[in-house]
Amino acid sequence: MNTPTNYLGLLYGQVKLKKKNNLACILICQKSDCWKNGGKEVYQRLEEELRDRGLSNRVQIQKTGCQKRCKQAPNLVIMPNKDHHSYVKSSQVESLLNRYFGDRFN
Numbered sequence: 729m730n731t732p733t734n735y736l737g738l739l740y741g742q743v744k745l746k747k748k749n750n751l752a753c754i755l756i757c758q759k760s761d762c763w764k765n766g767g768k769e770v771y772q773r774l775e776e777e778l779r780d781r782g783l784s785n786r787v788q789i790q791k792t793g794c795q796k797r798c799k800q801a802p803n804l805v806i807m808p809n810k811d812h813h814s815y816v817k818s819s820q821v822e823s824l825l826n827r828y829f830g831d832r833f834n
Contacts, residue, residue, distance in 0.1 A: 767802030
């Protein structure tokens with residue numbers, strides 16, 4: 729039986745494999761509650777912002793299954809920090825990217 733912690737641990741395990749390629753990663757839930765509550769728009773904005781900043785080849789966006797926080801949708805996790813963000817709005821994407829990746833890849 730997967731508890732939310734174990735499930736997220738599995739997600740982190742998958743990301744660790746990708747970290748070997750020096751990619752940072754944003755895990756975004758693509759399940760129905762998250763997608764219906766703005767997750768799709770957040771995903772699209774992440775893609776646009778990363779492309780506009782020239783970070784598409786350094787920061788990967790990975791759609792995930794349920795992150796077990798449906799009532800706080802949409803949800804994402806920023807790796808490698810493992811910081812969870814809930815109730816994310818597309819208008820917050822720019823500030824999130826500034827916070828985590830603003831000076832990291834310059």
